[in-house]
Amino acid sequence: MSEFILQMENITKEFPGVKALDNVELKVRKGSVHALMGENGAGKSTLMKIIIGMYTPDTGTIFFDGEELKLNNINDSLEKGISMIHQELSPIPEMTVAENIYLGREPVYGKTGLVNDRQLYKMTQELLNSLEINLDPRTKMIDLSIANTQMVEIAKAISFDSKLVIMDEPTSAITEKEVAQLFKMIRSLKEKGVGIIYITHKMSELYEIADDISVFRDGQFIGMNTAANMTKDDLIKMMVGRELNQVFNKPASNISEVALSVRNLSHKGWFEDVSFEVRKGEIVCFAGLMGAGRTELVETIFGIKSKDEGEVYVHGEKVNIKSPQDAIKNNLGFLTEDRKLTGLFLPLSVRENMITVNIDNYISMGLLNSKKVKSDCLIQKESLRVKTPNIETIVENLSGGNQQKVLLARWLLKNPDILFLDEPTRGIDVGAKSEFYNIIFELARQGKAIVVVSSEMAEIIGLCDRVIVMHEGRITGELNREEANQEKIMQYATGQLNENVTEINSNTKQAVSN
Known part of the structure; x- marks a missing residue:
């Protein structure tokens, strides 16, 4: 054989x-x-x-x-x-874990065709146990x-x-x-x-x-x-087809005044009493294990989720962000971790996806300046090396990495002061990653405040000016670039080390008051 x-x-x-x-x-x-x-x-x-x-x-x-x-x-x-x-x-969001795994293969009662739910959940639990996946088969996928x-x-x-x-x-x-x-x-x-x-x-x-x-x-x-x-x-x-001598080529940072201050922010069930700040020209990376609350934190700041307690300051002014529209008005941008579910408008073209948050800038007297739209989108297509026949291609037909580039182009066109990047290189190849990192460095050089949530240790260490580590919804450690290494980050992420979080929060409060 x-x-x-x-x-x-x-x-x-x-x-x-x-x-x-x-x-x-x-x-x-x-x-x-x-x-x-x-x-x-x-x-x-x-x-x-x-x-x-x-x-x-x-x-x-x-x-x-x-x-x-x-x-x-x-x-x-x-x-x-x-x-x-x-x-x-x-x-299928409204179906359970068990129903998703065995869809179309459900055990039934004899010739009745009725699903034997008890057997279905038993089979699923046995499968999950064998794979050491700690999930309840009855949980809905949406949760x-x-x-x-x-x-x-x-x-x-x-x-x-x-x-x-x-x-x-x-x-x-x-x-x-x-x-x-x-x-x-x-x-x-x-x-x-x-x-x-x-x-x-x-x-x-x-x-x-x-x-x-x-x-x-x-x-x-x-x-x-x-x-x-x-x-x-x-x-x-x-x-x-070429050599990449250095994936991370971080230039010297030019960090200035505080752009974003978060004070005692809480969203019950996800994170509690989180305080931090990000300065102009600074790249702050959030590290942590699954369920640490990092994504939920940035989604709350951006108005996707509602806060239970806490305050957010942008350029020293307290802001009340209740929706992404409020966030955008306050010059915040957010590249979400799930490009299909919360990022892209899949049936629309590359061009339409690029301009969706910036469309007002292309409208004058009620008319869309199509020439300017085309010019700006083509510039983004070329600079980000988006592989697409043209900007009218439906974005759903692009590869995952090129879809991610379209999302990044959307925010580059909007030009926010503060940019949240949640798993920005997920599904991106090594060549494009290098390009993405250089873009992030350039945005920081321009004075943008950058917050990165990433599950890739090399990415966190390579990008950061500071690393903030979360564990079970709380900040457990904060490291500058010189201190950050994989071992120490993992110790904070798993709760083995726990800095004086009260001191971190106190420092942030003092910065806000100043």
């Missing part, structure tokens, strides 16, 4: 105006993790959609488990033993965090007992603890002979879990090698 569970040869796929895949190949060994690497728009997602039956290739052959594979739809791939964890989460939603998607893919599991950015929304848990699951699957295609932009993960690596660029197959025989520098050069 062949050592390969999957063999794809001479695969080509064209869309109107775009050749997404140009004569590519992919070979995945049984019981191995095969990393598929490439920048956004390299063709990775298109190839995966072919494997699971969403697309039909224009040319080429596919062999799965020794037989030629012909698929008409996703159900065909599931029946053959192929499942996928998608990068873009798409749960879960993005990280827990991601863990449910992982459990769902594994529940099919497949021969090949595709994992597209499976760790994009989870913290180091959950990543370790996922890797344990992956090693267990490998021992059972399951092949895994692993797509990620996190280099540290890649060399910890991958056996083989294939690289795509601009729809073409660049090469394949074992992970042991491919250095990080070689990989980056293959992916981007």
Whole structure:
């Protein structure tokens, strides 16, 4: 029998105006993790959609488990033993965890067709227990965090007992603890002979879990090698077609007066008595584990969630922000962590998404200045290297990374004084990450106050002027750039260390009063 569970040869796929895949190949060994690497728009997602039956290739052959594979739809791939964890989460919000995992496969009472809820929840609990996922099967998906939603998607893919599991950015929304848990699951699957295609932009993960690596660029197959025989520098050069000498090239900071002061802010159930400040030209990164309350904190400041207690000051003036519209009027911007759910208007074009919060500046006498809109959007498209045929392309048709660039362009056009970035490089390739970081540094150089929430330790340490660490809804530590390291951040994030938070809050209050 062949050592390969999957063999794809001479695969080509064209869309109107775009050749997404140009004569590519992919070979995945049984019981191995095969990393598929490439920048956004390299063709990775298109190839995966072919494997699971969403697309039909224009040319080429596919062999799965020794037989030629012909698929008409996703159900065909599931029946053959192929499942996928998608990068873009798409749960059914009003259904429970159990109903989402076993949708269409629910246990029923005999021939009645009625769902056996008791058995359904029992099956789900056993699955979750086996994967060490601490969730109640009866919880509705709408009540879960993005990280827990991601863990449910992982459990769902594994529940099919497949021969090949595709994992597209499976760790994009989870913290180091959950990543370790996922890797344990992956090693267990490998021992059972399951092949895994692993797509990620996190280099540290890649060399910890991958056996083989294939690289795509601009729809073409660049090469394949074992992970042991491919250095990080070689990989980056293959992916981007150029060398990236330094992902983080942070210039000297020019930090001045306080731009944002938060005083004793609370949102019961998520965070309590949080105080901090951010100065002009400063990048403050918030670190913490899943459930620490970081996202909920910035959402409350921006008016997405209502506060229970506390005050917010912008440039020394107390502000009453009850909605995102209020936040925008006070020159705040917010790149949300879930671009699909809370960021983009998916049916609209790239152009329409870019100008949505800044449209008033393009209207004069009741008329839209289309020429100015087009000019500004094209500048953003080129400067951010958004891979799209044109700015009238529907944003839903772009890759995840290019969608993220469109969101960033929206706020660059609005030009806020204070900018919140929640997981800004989630699903972004290494080349684009470097560009994103340089943009963040440039915004800080211009005097913007930047708040970054990130689950990537290297990103936090590489970007920050200061790191504020949260644990279970409270600030447990604050570190300047020279002090910040992975070990100390994790100690604060897990509650092993706890600075005098009263002193931190007192300092912030004093700064506000001054």
